Amino acid sequence: MFEQILFYFFAIVAVISAVNVVAGKNPIACAISLIVTLGALAGVFVLQDAHFVATIQVLVYAGAIMVLFVFVIMLLNLGPEDLDKEGRFTRLKGVGVLFAMAGAALLIWNFADYSAAMARIGPGYGGLEQISGKLFTEYIIPFEAISVLLMAAVVGAVVIAKREL
Amino acid sequence: MVSTSHLLILSAVLFSLGIAGVVIRRNAIVVMMCIELMLNAVNVSFVAFARQMGGVDGHLIVFFVMAVAAAEAGVGLALVIALFRHKATVNLDEVNLMKG
Numbered sequence: 571m572f573e574q575i576l577f578y579f580f581a582i583v584a585v586i587s588a589v590n591v592v593a594g595k596n597p598i599a600c601a602i603s604l605i606v607t608l609g610a611l612a613g614v615f616v617l618q619d620a621h622f623v624a625t626i627q628v629l630v631y632a633g634a635i636m637v638l639f640v641f642v643i644m645l646l647n648l649g650p651e652d653l654d655k656e657g658r659f660t661r662l663k664g665v666g667v668l669f670a671m672a673g674a675a676l677l678i679w680n681f682a683d684y685s686a687a688m689a690r691i692g693p694g695y696g697g698l699e700q701i702s703g704k705l706f707t708e709y710i711i712p713f714e715a716i717s718v719l720l721m722a723a724v725v726g727a728v729v730i731a732k733r734e735l
Numbered sequence: 736m737v738s739t740s741h742l743l744i745l746s747a748v749l750f751s752l753g754i755a756g757v758v759i760r761r762n763a764i765v766v767m768m769c770i771e772l773m774l775n776a777v778n779v780s781f782v783a784f785a786r787q788m789g790g791v792d793g794h795l796i797v798f799f800v801m802a803v804a805a806a807e808a809g810v811g812l813a814l815v816i817a818l819f820r821h822k823a824t825v826n827l828d829e830v831n832l833m834k835g
Contacts, residue, residue, distance in 0.1 A: 573736065573737060574737060577737045577741065581741075581745045584745070584749065585745070585748055585749065585752070588748075588749055588752045588753075588772055589752060591752075591756065591765070591768055591769065591772060592752050592753075592755055592756035592759070592760070592769060594765075597762060597764050597765055600764075600765050600768055601768065604768050604771065604772065607749075607772065607775070608775065611775055611778070611779060614742070614745070614779060614782075615779075615782055617737060618737070618742070618782050618783060618785075618786045619786060620782045620785070620786070620794055620797075622794060622798075623778070623782060623794050623797050623798070626798065626801060627778075627801075630801055630805065631771075631775070631801065631804070634805065635771070635804065635805055635808045638808055638809065638812060639764065639767070639768065639808070639812070642764065642812045642815060642816065643764055645816070646764075646815070646816070646819050646825065648825065652824065652825070652826070653762075656760070656761050656762065659759070663758060663759045666754075666755070666758030666759065667755045667758060667759060669754075670751045670752075670754040670755040670758065671751065671755070673747075673751055673754070674747050674748060674750075674751035677743075677744075677747035677750075677751075678744050678747055678748070681740050681743040681744050681747060682740060682744065683740070684739060684740040684743060685738065685739075685740060686739060686787055688736065688739075688786070688787055688789075689786075689787060689788055689789025689790075690789065691786075691789050695789075695791070696791060696794060700791050701791055701794055701795065701798070704791060704792070704795060705795055705798070709795050712799055716799055716802045716803070719802070719803065719806055720802060720805070720806055722806075723805075723806035723807075723809050723810050724809065726810050726813070727809045727810050727812075727813040728813075730810065730813040730814055730816075730817050731813035731816045731817055733820075
């Protein structure tokens with residue numbers, strides 16, 4: 571019961587701050603709202619016994635990636651005249667939002683009566699030992715591919731953001 | 736115990752909000768934040784199904800998704816900086832060089 575209340579609390583916080591990300595005027599306010607969403611989702615992950623994922627969510631997502639976002643927003647230093655260019659709510663945008671809402675309704679309608687038996691989990695589920703045991707044996711090739719991807723991304727980011735190419 | 740369907744509904748709501756944000760926002764940085772929101776919605780689904788199946792393979796895929804999101808954020812923000820340097824704007828409506 572307590573778990574349910576916590577889940578609803580985290581879910582409502584996540585959705586409200588996600589709405590603020592989409593609707594917020596100021597990019598910094600959007601970034602702070604996104605950090606709140608990520609923190610609430612870390613709480614949801616803990617309730618699902620995904621302790622390692624929740625830790626990484628806070629450290630990497632809310633910590634590193636969002637700091638990068640805030641850093642870039644501060645670096646660009648957009649004035650009020652840049653922020654007012656958001657544009658009117660045209661008919662095409664309305665159609666897009668309508669499609670997104672229709673997709674959400676379809677998904678919710680399909681998921682609402684989804685039920686399957688929960689597997690029994692042993693102690694240490696979602697912990698560092700289990701995750702790393704699988705990561706460095708069964709998933710070693712994707713892991714190495716990810717390291718190559720990160721290397722390529724670092725080189726690409728440096729080349730793209732350099733002052734003269 | 737929270738049922739899987741509740742988590743899937745949370746995931747669907749967050750993903751749709753992300754899509755709506757990508758469609759209606761014109762600020763490039765906010766559009767990238769909405770993409771991060773969609774990636775996180777998918778992570779919620781992966782964790783929910785991993786818990787239901789009782790394995791940790793879903794957690795590993797979430798780990799990989801986060802690494803890809805980090806790479807995407809790095810390159811994307813570099814693109815935003817390059818764009819701002821050349822056109823002094825981050826408004827996507829004004830970036831129409833390749834518009835037919």
